[in-house]
Amino acid sequence: GTYVSQDTGACTPCDYGTYQDAAASTSCVSCPNGTSTYHRGAHDSSLCRGVCGAGNFSATGLEPCRPCPRNYIQNEIGQTGCSQC
Structure with a gap:
C-alpha cells in the first residue's frame, strides 16, 4: 500500500485509485479503468472497486x-x- 518517494525517500501511501502489493516499489499501480479504491494505501488489486x-x-x-x-x-x-x- 506504499511506495518509496523518489523526492523524499520516505514511504508514502498510494493515492486513491492506485495500489501497491510489492515491497520497496518506487510507484503505485493504477486500478483498471472504471475502478478506484475506498481509501489511500491500498495493498492489493482486489481493493479496486467499480x-x-x-x-x-x-x-x-x-x-x-x-x-x-x-x-x-x-x-x-x-x-x-x-x-x-
Whole structure:
C-alpha cells in the first residue's frame, strides 16, 4: 500500500485509485479503468472497486451502488448523492 518517494525517500501511501502489493516499489499501480479504491494505501488489486455510474450513488461513490430515488438525479460517475429535480 506504499511506495518509496523518489523526492523524499520516505514511504508514502498510494493515492486513491492506485495500489501497491510489492515491497520497496518506487510507484503505485493504477486500478483498471472504471475502478478506484475506498481509501489511500491500498495493498492489493482486489481493493479496486467499480465506480458508480450516472444515476447511481453510494457513500463512497464506489460499488455497491444504489439508484437515485424517484425525483432525484445526478449525471456524473462516482457520486455520493443525488440532487432533487
